[in-house]
Amino acid sequence: MVKVSIAGASGYTGLELIRLLVNHPDVELTVLTSETFQGQTIAEVFPSLNGVVDLKLRPLDENIANDCGVLFLALPHTTAMSKVPAYLKYDCKVIDLSADYRLKDPKAYTDWYSVTHTNPELLEQVVYGLPELHREAIQSAQFIANPGCYPTSVILALAPLLQTGWVDLDSIISDSKSGVSGAGRKPSLNTQYSEVNEGVNPYGLADHRHTPEMEQELSAVAGKPVRLTFSPHLMPMTRGMLSTIYINLNQTLTDEKLVEHYRNFYKDESFIRVLNPGKFASTRYVLSSNFCDIGLKVDSRNQRLIITSAIDNLIKGASGQAIQNMNIMLGLDEKTGLMAPAIFP
Ligand SMILES: NC(=O)c1ccc[n+]([C@@H]2O[C@H](COP(=O)([O-])OP(=O)(O)OC[C@H]3O[C@@H](n4cnc5c(N)ncnc54)[C@H](OP(=O)(O)O)[C@@H]3O)[C@@H](O)[C@H]2O)c1
Incomplete structure (x- = not known):
């Protein structure tokens, strides 16, 4: 032992x-x-x-x-x-x-x-x-x-794309949402029930401290500097984290091809679940687990990929x-x- x-x-x-x-x-x-x-x-x-x-x-x-x-x-x-x-x-x-x-x-x-x-x-x-x-x-x-919790959800969602040439690495935006336990147990005004309940609050726009951590790891995988716009939100829920990530495509791709590519990239990984085409990640199905669920959807009208990535922030x-x-x-x-x-x- x-x-x-x-x-x-x-x-x-x-x-x-x-x-x-x-x-x-x-x-x-x-x-x-x-x-x-x-x-x-x-x-x-x-x-x-x-x-x-x-x-x-x-x-x-x-x-x-x-x-x-x-x-x-x-x-x-x-x-x-x-x-x-x-x-x-x-x-x-x-x-x-x-x-x-x-x-x-x-x-x-x-x-x-x-x-x-x-x-x-x-x-x-x-x-x-x-x-x-x-x-x-x-x-x-x-x-x-x-x-960090936000970096885990964002890096895992983007890593399979960074060396493909399929996406414009200057166009990444992550709209991310966290449960209140992400701020820890220590009491603070912003995390009081009456401040958080029945509202969705953006915070740390353009300057959240997890940004350089994401950029460090994304750049290392891409082999060149990568930046992103990161917009976190505090949700009226105790735990769970969802990142919805937008990235422009350099070529026409289908949901099926992307799912196949992601499943291949993560084929030896026990805790990454790449969802079937048409399915989106939800915090509901990862709560209290060590899984990261990833969903992929091509917005073909706008030549853009939308990735959903859900984890439990505490797990x-x-x-x-x-x-x-x-x-x-x-x-x-x-x-x-x-x-x-x-x-x-
Ligand atoms: N919450 C999340 O979702 C999450 C996710 C990823 C990473 N993290 C990181 O993990 C770390 C812990 O987060 P948490 O959410 O568990 O925080 P937390 O609930 O506020 O707990 C902090 C712990 O640190 C202890 N502590 C505080 N100041 C101390 C000091 N000066 N000396 C010794 N012990 C001290 C506290 O003990 P007492 O107050 O009892 O003395 C408490 O046990 C943080 O760095 C956080 O950024 C958190």
């Missing part, structure tokens, strides 16, 4: 890690941290865990990486950044769910997050943990930057993907503990 610890266990992604890992046959939860709830059991914080996990929460310190096989950091960005080098000195694999190590260029981190990176030398070593693109590097990595967009990375790093079957279908209805 591999000993696993979670820093930030009292947050939403921390809870999802616990919920999925309690049924994982190869790991044992050892340390869970919280500053606010230290001394309480995790079941006191999340009654859904009553009778399942009775570990006590303790504050975060360097000892967490000692005698630990895998350490998940489910902390706000900047919180883990300076601590990571100390953790990496131990014989411990580290998976960071925050944005701190996702951007390869430290200047981009400063520009978009308004903070100077404390450990730019680690940006060369860290692997961006999107298994569908970086599986081989993940296998031998000690340190993973787990992708394929965070904790499920983190466990997928852990499985790959440990040499386990990548699907272990992750093959549950969506909760429906």
Whole structure:
């Protein structure tokens, strides 16, 4: 059994890690941290865990990486950044769910997050943990930057197109929608029930922090700089994420040909489901699962492709993907503990 610890266990992604890992046959939860709830059991914080996990929460310190096989950091960005080098000195694999190590260029981190990176030398070593693109590097990595939720939905939707020459890479627009859990458990005015309920709110137009992460990965696959217009929206729902992406076609294509191409691109992938022609991705069918559903529709009147990509922001967009990375790093079957279908209805 591999000993696993979670820093930030009292947050939403921390809870999802616990919920999925309690049924994982190869790991044992050892340390869970919280500053606010230290001394309480995790079941006191999340009654859904009553009778399942009775570990006590303790504050975060360097000892967490000692005698630990895998350490998940489910902390706000900047919180883990300076601590990571100390953790990496131990014989411990580290998976960071925050944005701190996702951007390869430290200047981009400063520009978009308004903070100077404390450990730019680690940006060369860290692997961006999107298994569908970086599986081989993940296998031998000690340190993973787990992708953001919006980038996961957008990159997976576009990757198969980037080297085909079929599309105009200067024309990408993603209209993306997220459930409120994407903002974490910490209370804020914008995520209060009365602010969010019965409304759809655009935010971060043209300057959302996930934009450079998407552009970094799309450019790497395309082999040339790719930019996109990214328009996120907050939806009156708890979880789930849908990206509807528009891209101009350079040639006439059919839904059938595109579906065939995508299925071929993702033929070895367990968590990508390319839908039949005429079907569109919906958050309803991926909730609480590690699947990413992708639907393709040619708008032939306008020579444009419309892609729909749905994930659960907390699972394929965070904790499920983190466990997928852990499985790959440990040499386990990548699907272990992750093959549950969506909760429906
Ligand atoms: N939510 C999503 O859909 C999602 C998706 C992808 C990636 N992420 C990323 O994953 C990370 C965690 O997100 P989340 O949604 O789980 O956030 P969250 O619900 O707000 O939880 C944050 C956790 O970090 C702990 N924490 C906060 N400040 C700390 C500090 N100074 N020292 C030690 N622990 C501290 C909190 O513990 P206490 O408050 O109990 O002390 C809590 O356990 C973030 O970086 C987020 O951007 C989130």
